[in-house]
Amino acid sequence: MRRFISLILAMCLITFSFVDSRVPLSGAEEEAGAVDVVRTVANERLTGRILFITEDGRVGLKLGDGETVTELDLASIHGIRLNTQRKLPERYFKYGAIFHLSDGTRITGKVEKWGEDFVTIRNEYCRAVIDRRGIISIAFGEKDVTAPHNTGESDIIVLNDKPDVKLECKIISLEGWHVTYKVDGSEHRLACIDVRSIAPAGSDEPVGKSEKGGWYACVRLDNRDRVPGTITGMDENTLTLLTRYAGVVSLKRKLLDRVIFLDSLSFSSGRYLVTDYNGNRVILFNNEGKRIWEYTGCRGPWDAVWLPDGKILVSSCDDGSLTVLSEDGKLIRQFRPGLRSPRGLVVLDNGDYLVAEYAGACLTEVTPDGKIKERYFSGDVQGPMALRMTQNGNFIVAERRARRVTIRSLKTRQTIWSKDGLNNVYGAQQLGNGYVAAVFYGLSPAVRVYDAKGKERWSMNTRGVVYDVGVTAAGDAIIPVLKTVGGKNIIVLTECSCDDGKVLREVPLEGMVSRMASLVQD
Numbered sequence: 001m002r003r004f005i006s007l008i009l010a011m012c013l014i015t016f017s018f019v020d021s022r023v024p025l026s027g028a029e030e031e032a033g034a035v036d037v038v039r040t041v042a043n044e045r046l047t048g049r050i051l052f053i054t055e056d057g058r059v060g061l062k063l064g065d066g067e068t069v070t071e072l073d074l075a076s077i078h079g080i081r082l083n084t085q086r087k088l089p090e091r092y093f094k095y096g097a098i099f100h101l102s103d104g105t106r107i108t109g110k111v112e113k114w115g116e117d118f119v120t121i122r123n124e125y126c127r128a129v130i131d132r133r134g135i136i137s138i139a140f141g142e143k144d145v146t147a148p149h150n151t152g153e154s155d156i157i158v159l160n161d162k163p164d165v166k167l168e169c170k171i172i173s174l175e176g177w178h179v180t181y182k183v184d185g186s187e188h189r190l191a192c193i194d195v196r197s198i199a200p201a202g203s204d205e206p207v208g209k210s211e212k213g214g215w216y217a218c219v220r221l222d223n224r225d226r227v228p229g230t231i232t233g234m235d236e237n238t239l240t241l242l243t244r245y246a247g248v249v250s251l252k253r254k255l256l257d258r259v260i261f262l263d264s265l266s267f268s269s270g271r272y273l274v275t276d277y278n279g280n281r282v283i284l285f286n287n288e289g290k291r292i293w294e295y296t297g298c299r300g301p302w303d304a305v306w307l308p309d310g311k312i313l314v315s316s317c318d319d320g321s322l323t324v325l326s327e328d329g330k331l332i333r334q335f336r337p338g339l340r341s342p343r344g345l346v347v348l349d350n351g352d353y354l355v356a357e358y359a360g361a362c363l364t365e366v367t368p369d370g371k372i373k374e375r376y377f378s379g380d381v382q383g384p385m386a387l388r389m390t391q392n393g394n395f396i397v398a399e400r401r402a403r404r405v406t407i408r409s410l411k412t413r414q415t416i417w418s419k420d421g422l423n424n425v426y427g428a429q430q431l432g433n434g435y436v437a438a439v440f441y442g443l444s445p446a447v448r449v450y451d452a453k454g455k456e457r458w459s460m461n462t463r464g465v466v467y468d469v470g471v472t473a474a475g476d477a478i479i480p481v482l483k484t485v486g487g488k489n490i491i492v493l494t495e496c497s498c499d500d501g502k503v504l505r506e507v508p509l510e511g512m513v514s515r516m517a518s519l520v521q522d
Contacts, residue, residue: 053234134245150199278515293329344387356384398428431498432475458501470519
């Protein structure tokens with residue numbers, strides 16, 4: 001295998017090369033990014049600094065603050081989280097062109113050259129030359145709308161003001177934030193801001209993962225970009241992959257988030273964290289649905305999320321408490337900051353907690369020591385049940401009393417998106433393609449997925465009492481579905497393509513969860 005990979009590397013003509021960030025990280029930011037977390041297939045959690053990954057699958061890890069380097073076999077590793085203490089400045093990942101490739105790659109950047117066979121793009125973590133055959137969809141700005149695979153002979157452009165009209169054309173260039181194209185021999189020009197999506201002609205059918213060889217992985221960035229490929233090495237500065245459509249790619253290490261090793265089409269990163277509202281339980285399942293532990297000391301646990309250090313934060317709507325659990329499900333502390341029926345939770349970049357107060361009709365920032373710092377959208381957020389962070393750092397809220405799902409900005413205090421007229425909406429989650437999955441109590445279908453215009457794209461019935469939808473590392477939906485197997489009711493976590501709801505993977509859970517209020521995957 002080593003000789004095989006070396007031969008491919010030698011023959012490969014298309015290369016990625018990482019470029020120095022135009023706005024370098026400060027010394028403090030460099031130092032803060034020195035903590036990596038390794039999760040093994042045996043569910044061990046190792047913390048330290050990864051010094052290297054070799055082509056033959058050896059991993060060098062310096063544990064804790066010591067100087068001893070431990071060597072691990074890459075086959076024993078489930079996933080890696082890089083730079084867990086690093087906080088990136090807001091100036092990163094502001095590019096507007098989002099490319100989706102047929103092998104599952106999502107890469108954001110500025111187009112430098114649009115060629116007949118290759119497209120060159122540049123971003124903070126690499127400069128890339130991509131084979132055009134792999135590009136199935138291009139979107140712009142915050143509108144990450146994935147276009148359907150184009151099987152025709154003409155390129156297709158969809159405009160923001162005419163989302164149902166397909167403009168068949170020949171794209172000549174996509175440079176300088178403008179699209180130049182021809183229709184019937186006449187040349188036209190559009191600003192990218194007016195374009196909803198582009199589906200180039202002649203692209204390969206979506207194939208999921210590339211041909212596996214060696215250490216196949218999916219590398220994630222903080223902005224939800226993802227690059228699948230075979231790992232050929234990593235050092236202090238770069239992680240190198242052999243990819244399907246861009247040859248050898250070297251990614252700037254300090255801007256990476258996760259490295260995931262799994263056979264799932266959606267590159268699921270591992271464990272499932274679930275709250276059972278009726279059973280007063282917080283439960284952790286492994287990737288195969290086997291129960292690792294459960295905690296029963298919360299009254300009406302509604303949401304549970306991971307903290308950056310691996311601990312778990314739980315909101316309990318029945319008694320207004322927040323609970324911090326250890327990684328193995330043991331109580332660390334429980335406190336009551338004065339919240340009125342706390343529901344959804346998000347951990348902010350500054351380390352504080354943002355909590356949806358159902359009875360308080362607001363989103364409340366709470367410090368880790370239990371003090372209320374600020375309340376946002378007081379009286380405007382009506383009956384917030386679910387709260388999640390979007391891809392662009394805004395917040396999606398399921399507002400039961402207002403019968404709507406909104407996306408809101410804490411910085412501008414504005415509502416960016418809203419879908420109204422949603423009776424009994426209990427949950428909301430943004431998927432990887434920008435679609436919004438809403439969860440309804442007592443209605444069928446219980447899960448409905450909407451695009452940026454509020455049009456329903458696909459749906460699924462859960463047959464059970466479910467209040468939340470999870471999202472995989474690749475941005476696909478995880479929907480809990482009640483099924484009867486051998487005369488017994490079980491919950492099956494169903495991974496569905498964010499684009500069309502196609503089932504990718506099913507994971508039956510061990511034991512029944514009578515009322516699943518939240519579902520998060522690490």
